[in-house]
Amino acid sequence: MGSSRGPRAKAPTSQDVARLAGVSQSTVSYVLTGSRPISASTRERVEDAIAKLGYHPNSGARTLRSRRSGVIGLMVPEADSDDGVLMVFIGAIAREARRHGYDILLVTAQEGAAGIRRVVRTGVCEALILMELDRFDERVAPVIDSGLPFVTLGKPEEFPQGSVVDLDFEMLGRMVVERAVEEECDRLLLFGGPGRKRTRNDVSRFLTGIEDAAAETELEVVLDSGALAEVPERALRLTPRSQRTALFGLNGVRQVLFAMAATGALVDGTRMLIALSGEDLADISPLLAAVPQLDSRRTEISELAVREMVRLLRTDGATPRITLVEPRWLEG
Amino acid sequence: MGSSRGPRAKAPTSQDVARLAGVSQSTVSYVLTGSRPISASTRERVEDAIAKLGYHPNSGARTLRSRRSGVIGLMVPEADSDDGVLMVFIGAIAREARRHGYDILLVTAQEGAAGIRRVVRTGVCEALILMELDRFDERVAPVIDSGLPFVTLGKPEEFPQGSVVDLDFEMLGRMVVERAVEEECDRLLLFGGPGRKRTRNDVSRFLTGIEDAAAETELEVVLDSGALAEVPERALRLTPRSQRTALFGLNGVRQVLFAMAATGALVDGTRMLIALSGEDLADISPLLAAVPQLDSRRTEISELAVREMVRLLRTDGATPRITLVEPRWLEG
DNA sequence: ATGAAAGCGCTAACAT
DNA sequence: ATGTTAGCGCTTTCAT
Numbered sequence: 001m002g003s004s005r006g007p008r009a010k011a012p013t014s015q016d017v018a019r020l021a022g023v024s025q026s027t028v029s030y031v032l033t034g035s036r037p038i039s040a041s042t043r044e045r046v047e048d049a050i051a052k053l054g055y056h057p058n059s060g061a062r063t064l065r066s067r068r069s070g071v072i073g074l075m076v077p078e079a080d081s082d083d084g085v086l087m088v089f090i091g092a093i094a095r096e097a098r099r100h101g102y103d104i105l106l107v108t109a110q111e112g113a114a115g116i117r118r119v120v121r122t123g124v125c126e127a128l129i130l131m132e133l134d135r136f137d138e139r140v141a142p143v144i145d146s147g148l149p150f151v152t153l154g155k156p157e158e159f160p161q162g163s164v165v166d167l168d169f170e171m172l173g174r175m176v177v178e179r180a181v182e183e184e185c186d187r188l189l190l191f192g193g194p195g196r197k198r199t200r201n202d203v204s205r206f207l208t209g210i211e212d213a214a215a216e217t218e219l220e221v222v223l224d225s226g227a228l229a230e231v232p233e234r235a236l237r238l239t240p241r242s243q244r245t246a247l248f249g250l251n252g253v254r255q256v257l258f259a260m261a262a263t264g265a266l267v268d269g270t271r272m273l274i275a276l277s278g279e280d281l282a283d284i285s286p287l288l289a290a291v292p293q294l295d296s297r298r299t300e301i302s303e304l305a306v307r308e309m310v311r312l313l314r315t316d317g318a319t320p321r322i323t324l325v326e327p328r329w330l331e332g
Numbered sequence: 333m334g335s336s337r338g339p340r341a342k343a344p345t346s347q348d349v350a351r352l353a354g355v356s357q358s359t360v361s362y363v364l365t366g367s368r369p370i371s372a373s374t375r376e377r378v379e380d381a382i383a384k385l386g387y388h389p390n391s392g393a394r395t396l397r398s399r400r401s402g403v404i405g406l407m408v409p410e411a412d413s414d415d416g417v418l419m420v421f422i423g424a425i426a427r428e429a430r431r432h433g434y435d436i437l438l439v440t441a442q443e444g445a446a447g448i449r450r451v452v453r454t455g456v457c458e459a460l461i462l463m464e465l466d467r468f469d470e471r472v473a474p475v476i477d478s479g480l481p482f483v484t485l486g487k488p489e490e491f492p493q494g495s496v497v498d499l500d501f502e503m504l505g506r507m508v509v510e511r512a513v514e515e516e517c518d519r520l521l522l523f524g525g526p527g528r529k530r531t532r533n534d535v536s537r538f539l540t541g542i543e544d545a546a547a548e549t550e551l552e553v554v555l556d557s558g559a560l561a562e563v564p565e566r567a568l569r570l571t572p573r574s575q576r577t578a579l580f581g582l583n584g585v586r587q588v589l590f591a592m593a594a595t596g597a598l599v600d601g602t603r604m605l606i607a608l609s610g611e612d613l614a615d616i617s618p619l620l621a622a623v624p625q626l627d628s629r630r631t632e633i634s635e636l637a638v639r640e641m642v643r644l645l646r647t648d649g650a651t652p653r654i655t656l657v658e659p660r661w662l663e664g
Numbered sequence: 665a666t667g668a669a670a671g672c673g674c675t676a677a678c679a680t
Numbered sequence: 681a682t683g684t685t686a687g688c689g690c691t692t693t694c695a696t
Contacts, residue, residue, distance in 0.1 A: 033675075059401070060391075060399075064390065064393045064688050105437050106435070123343070347689075356667045358691080397692080398691055
């Protein structure tokens with residue numbers, strides 16, 4: 001027996017509540033689950049007893065009996081690929097899950113497919129939210145096999161078995177092109193290694209949007225996959241005096257902004273327009289001509305994902321959905 | 333294997349394993365828990381059966397019977413106070429916990445004391461790791477009441493009931509002063525609102541270290557709690573031509589660095605020395621004279637916290653410990 | 665070294 | 681509208 005300061009009082013059971021309320025134990029259960037009508041007076045007595053005893057239903061027993069653990073597994077990526085915003089998602093997901101009576105259990109990417117199988121087979125999780133799936137991810141198969149409802153945050157390939165919530169990256173791509181043209185740019189330089197990361201579906205869809213929209217314009221699209229610190233330098237080199245270049249990156253924004261500020265070369269904005277993601281940087285930099293509203297959308301996306309999850313869990317025969325959230329430019 | 337589409341196959345139980353291995357069900361349990369000697373041949377037959385069936389013990393049943401859920405609750409702060417590093421801790425904690433057979437369940441700060449009571453009383457968590465406690469935090473009482481073992485990450489007031497793992501912030505304070513003096517600075521400016529956040533114990537201890545060390549030198553310490561973007565400006569204003577000012581901040585580093593780069597005024601470093609936290613910024617900026625190694629220590633701290641937790645859980649009569657990790661300067 | 669059997673505290677089917 | 685009862689799948693005591 002580990003470290004105990006005084007004998008920890010044994011937690012009260014539904015039996016104790018029943019005794020105190022003068023009802024049968026099953027009635028206590030029915031009050032809690034709401035799975036059958038209870039008279040107002042009985043309900044009140046039971047609820048009083050619950051409050052008086054500080055009763056909380058035992059999770060192990062409930063899970064064992066009902067096969068519902070009240071826990072949603074959240075598959076988190078190995079590392080934070082996106083300048084530390086991961087926590088925004090996770091926090092929002094955890095809070096929204098609690099609002100609906102669920103807890104969030106972390107499943108790290110490192111655990112791989114075996115980890116999924118484990119949380120599913122042991123019954124710790126009754127549903128899964130999946131983040132940052134690769135287009136061909138080994139963890140997808142066990143999730144589908146499990147038959148548990150799942151939501152992917154970030155649209156991967158089509159999984160008709162599960163729901164999807166994501167930003168509409170294709171539309172974002174089109175918006176960026178449109179904006180660059182509006183700002184009279186001749187060239188759009190995409191940094192943050194978009195070329196390499198085609199395996200990530202969001203990047204891939206973003207580029208599709210870019211290419212589709214650019215095809216109808218004179219805009220020249222350049223994929224830059226060199227070091228972030230030299231992005232401004234390279235951009236400047238390929239921009240003749242009379243022209244303007246727009247810069248955009250799904251990540252690595254901070255580094256590029258810093259490089260621009262440090263060299264001081266590009267501050268005037270006459271030859272270069274900056275339209276970057278990362279609204280947390282908006283306050284930092286006067287260099288941003290246009291910033292997509294991403295942070296606030298991340299919270300929105302997280303909450304939508306949880307609500308969709310709850311719908312799948314609670315609605316009988318619910319069918320999976322795809323929800324794409326429209327990007328917007330941050331005003332100001 | 334053909335069960336992907338139909339009703340999900342019922343998970344095998346220890347009963348099934350026992351039948352296949354030709355032993356009693358309790359023997360299967362003993363093989364799994366290791367709580368009594370098993371002959372090599374029996375163990376092998378059981379393990380084969382387990383592998384063949386893909387058996388995973390039912391978590392609800394195990395928890396109900398043994399009162400050990402295999403789940404550690406992780407109390408995470410409301411928002412990421414520290415430029416997105418929170419995820420480094422959480423990821424490292426989750427991974428290390430898995431290495432020891434535990435899962436991590438998120439408990440958001442938002443849930444407050446009631447949330448702690450809930451996870452404790454329902455039995456979902458058998459232990460708690462607490463992050464970013466205030467010096468007088470309402471959530472501490474229910475944790476102590478629960479009698480469950482806990483580890484606080486970040487040293488709060490003394491809680492003899494629980495273990496503590498943290499960076500030695502007092503030593504960091506002394507190191508910063510020492511370094512500023514070595515670099516022949518006349519003044520140390522601390523930004524990131526250290527004055528206001530005295531309720532956070534790490535900040536408080538850091539300042540103690542600063543003050544103690546500064547008392548023995550000529551160094552003038554200035555607490556700056558104004559806007560981060562104007563920190564360089566203010567620093568410059570209070571630095572006469574013949575003097576040097578050192579800057580340091582536990583957070584808000586990114587903003588200050590950016591402001592310095594953008595104004596361009598301070599790049600030379602003749603009047604100002606930068607010694608900042610956040611080694612992820614080291615590659616960005618040539619402005620940093622000295623960077624404390626924090627990121628790698630964060631992983632270390634997380635792992636230590638989990639290992640300490642496991643010690644409390646597994647060692648009978650284990651007594652809580654305080655572990656302070658020494659800060660170091662990043663080389664180069 | 666192994667087996668048999670008694671629950672842990674719930675939910676839900678089957679009573680009334 | 682409420683009560684009675686049978687397990688869920690384990691861990692663990694008591695046998696042998």
